[in-house]
Amino acid sequence: MTYSPHQAAPSSPEEDERSYPLPPLPPGYFYADAPSYQLPFRESMYVVEMADPIDRYHYSVKSILCSEKTAFQSVVIADTYNHGVALYLDGVIQSAAHDEDLYHEMLVQPAMLLHEKPTDVLIIGGGEGATLREVLAHRTVRKAVMVDIDQQAVELCRRHLAEWHCGAFEDPRAEIHFQDGREFIAGDDRQYDVVIVDVVDMLDNGPAQRLYTRQFYELTKKRLRPGGILAIQGLEFSINHWKDHIALRRTLQTVFANVGSYHLNVPSFLCSWGFLIASDGSDALELISPLDIEGRISAKLDPDWLDHLNGELLHASFCNCKELKLYLSLPGPIVDDDDRYVRFPDIHEVDPTWERLRLVRDDG
Known part of the structure; x- marks a missing residue:
């Protein structure tokens, strides 16, 4: 009630x-009134996320809304007790009802606020439609092109996650393509003000891995207008797991003049999540004051649109502890098309983890 x-x-x-x-x-x-239910501590359903070869996270669920295998991945949408309805792709949580707006605001809005007047935006991935929703919140946007490889997964999200996409797929400014994102960019000769990459993590040698490489970023840069901005979800970024994020940062720095890392805690991800923003012409967001950010929010968005992001939060998300600052300054390899994931030879070595890129391993 x-x-x-x-x-x-x-x-x-x-x-x-x-x-x-x-x-x-x-x-x-x-x-x-709070919802009335008893937690089923014994006879419960769980969605099990294999975070790495050692750790498994169990999400207790009230019900499974759908569980299907598409041509590209397994899709599970479950109603969890702690995080609300959540989307899992290949057993890995992608977003959840209780904090998806936090994640998507932090992925999309920094680039959209930093650009003076974004009119044409390209989204690679973002099957839930929430990334598209955040882009279309800007009155200056005249065309938002979304490209996702998995039409079946997008249709499942469209059916079950209406509160996330909020009808964005039906917006006349939206243009939806079901295609490999890299192939689309290679064959598309249009120019964009902002490109946002919201795809699954680099967990295997699937098509998403080709969306994290130097060659892909070089291709993307050609699709950006002068002053254009690229924003990507940047994997976990914490004092425990930082190598993947910083490898991506180094890779972007070989292509773009200005690259910024920012992060915040996403509760359903059970960790601090990283994001990256890259451009040749725009000022670094970390140098813009919270007051200036608030002014941009007021000028570009309806006053009640954002649930979480404000000037102070965005400014603070670029701040790092001494340890992370050290890691950000370290030299190292970049992500290249020729790199493939390989499993650690000894699961008991220091820093055991999931299948990782050779270039972010301690032994090089």
């Missing part, structure tokens, strides 16, 4: 027994 803004919820037996008063809420907010 919910109540309209400014309307007090009637007291319940639980509230009557509470030994402390509920705190007052600001205008427009209200209390609502």
